Amino acid sequence: MVGSAMGMGEINGGAEVLIGNFDTNVVFSEPLPSLAENNNGVDLNGQQHGDSNQKGKREIVLGRNVHTTCLSITEPDANDESTGDKEAYMASVLARYRKNLLERTKYHLGYPYNLDFDYGALGQLQHFSINNLGDPFIESNYGVHSRQFEVGVLDWFARLWEIEKNEYWGYITNCGTEGNLHGILVGREVLPDGILYASRESHYSVFKAARMYRMDCVKVDTLVSGEIDCVDLRVKLLANKDKPAILNVNIGTTVKGAVDDLDLVIQTLTECGFSKNRFYIHCDGALFGLMMPFVKRLMAPKVSFKKPIGSVSVSGHKFVGCPMPCGVQLTRLEHINALSSNVEYLASRDATIMGSRNGHAPIFLWYTLNRKGYKGFQKEVQKCLRNAHYLKDRLLDAGISAMLNELSSTVVFERPRDEEFIRRWQLACEGNIAHVVVMPNVSQEKLDDFLAELVEKRSTWYEDENVQPPCVAAELGSGSCACKLHRR
Numbered sequence: 001m002v003g004s005a006m007g008m009g010e011i012n013g014g015a016e017v018l019i020g021n022f023d024t025n026v027v028f029s030e031p032l033p034s035l036a037e038n039n040n041g042v043d044l045n046g047q048q049h050g051d052s053n054q055k056g057k058r059e060i061v062l063g064r065n066v067h068t069t070c071l072s073i074t075e076p077d078a079n080d081e082s083t084g085d086k087e088a089y090m091a092s093v094l095a096r097y098r099k100n101l102l103e104r105t106k107y108h109l110g111y112p113y114n115l116d117f118d119y120g121a122l123g124q125l126q127h128f129s130i131n132n133l134g135d136p137f138i139e140s141n142y143g144v145h146s147r148q149f150e151v152g153v154l155d156w157f158a159r160l161w162e163i164e165k166n167e168y169w170g171y172i173t174n175c176g177t178e179g180n181l182h183g184i185l186v187g188r189e190v191l192p193d194g195i196l197y198a199s200r201e202s203h204y205s206v207f208k209a210a211r212m213y214r215m216d217c218v219k220v221d222t223l224v225s226g227e228i229d230c231v232d233l234r235v236k237l238l239a240n241k242d243k244p245a246i247l248n249v250n251i252g253t254t255v256k257g258a259v260d261d262l263d264l265v266i267q268t269l270t271e272c273g274f275s276k277n278r279f280y281i282h283c284d285g286a287l288f289g290l291m292m293p294f295v296k297r298l299m300a301p302k303v304s305f306k307k308p309i310g311s312v313s314v315s316g317h318k319f320v321g322c323p324m325p326c327g328v329q330l331t332r333l334e335h336i337n338a339l340s341s342n343v344e345y346l347a348s349r350d351a352t353i354m355g356s357r358n359g360h361a362p363i364f365l366w367y368t369l370n371r372k373g374y375k376g377f378q379k380e381v382q383k384c385l386r387n388a389h390y391l392k393d394r395l396l397d398a399g400i401s402a403m404l405n406e407l408s409s410t411v412v413f414e415r416p417r418d419e420e421f422i423r424r425w426q427l428a429c430e431g432n433i434a435h436v437v438v439m440p441n442v443s444q445e446k447l448d449d450f451l452a453e454l455v456e457k458r459s460t461w462y463e464d465e466n467v468q469p470p471c472v473a474a475e476l477g478s479g480s481c482a483c484k485l486h487r488r
Helices: 085-106 120-125 147-160 176-190 204-212 230-239 262-271 288-294 360-397 419-425 444-461
Strands: 168-173 195-199 217-220 245-250 279-284 311-315 327-332 341-343 348-350 402-404 410-414 428-430 433-437
Touching (some): 120 360, 147 327, 147 360, 168 176, 168 360, 176 195, 176 204, 176 245, 176 279, 176 311, 176 327, 195 204, 195 230, 217 230, 230 262, 245 262, 262 279, 288 311, 288 360, 360 410, 360 444, 419 444
Parallel strands (some): 195 217, 195 245, 245 279, 279 311
Antiparallel strands (some): 168 327, 311 327, 341 348, 402 410, 428 433
């Protein structure tokens, strides 16, 4: 499902402590990590490093050690209550931190978080410790909860994914990873001896689940678009035909935003002789699971419980836009009894991963879903897709390798050579590629600013004719690569 590069017909069947007085107008200075290296021990600026002796492996650039800028906790002085020095100090720290947040938010492009929200009306609830511990459908003895909001949100998603109220069970998770952990756990409980299949471009939490649950896990190859290769899936299913299959289907991969063809996955399972009671499908819809229903295209694969799927999860802090990480996980009610148990301490049942759950998150989600509705989300999806195509076209026009999957707002392009530039724009990178995730808060003006700076920097990175942009044909396809070899 690649944009210009692939048509639909090609889809596979010692720490410094910040204390004392300081200027609240100063923005945090973030020391940069060392540069990434290529397979020959040469960093992105062309410098050779003698300590790089692992051929075939690229050194991963890690972020800074936060101990270098941590804020210590100190005991109050005896006269603090009368002088107010401690309160003034903490206020100045928070003021400086807020200024830093404002600055970093201006240059946020690489991660799928919708920063366009206003929850001022909910400030009145921040004085309460709201905890939805236990089952969302059964009250506990703890009365300061928001279950009525939580179930309202779950019902909204149940309608979206076409499952009746009396046929589903779900809850609002603390993040998207928890949704994957829960969905795969349900699959493991339903099919205890099942093998987990996931594409190589699945989110790392899927493989974390396999380790946590001691599950056999088979990685499936992907197409250049990033979606699962069902030819390879078929081979691996047939090699393990004696055991049930638990599949993770991506509704938008982490790096390329690729959408696995759910219908083709189901068809492949059937053709390999797996009956419906011998497979379980979990759909990881972290970002695009909420965007996909609003894509006005016939080729958009529909995620629906009318199909033989077992669970779906999405993140609440991504496309919806929520100030704290959260997510939604739905599964079939018939599957949940294997996980659920009565808890006398709560006077409720519990089949969740965490137990105690943020009771504020359901209220934030309820508030946004009510304000925007289906039509509001549809407008935002259309805006994101339109701006993503705009960025992809501008990159290609500038001679920069770029790719955009047909049903995605994730624009993938050649990795910038300068780690400072990557840090400034908070780009997510993998190997020779980076991406921008176009969210509702990303305007064309912001994209123009990014592109102008990239083009300017790039002219200095490659002013030496002996230094060329990387070939990304292997990652993006030759049609999306603008290197010297593939330039058209």
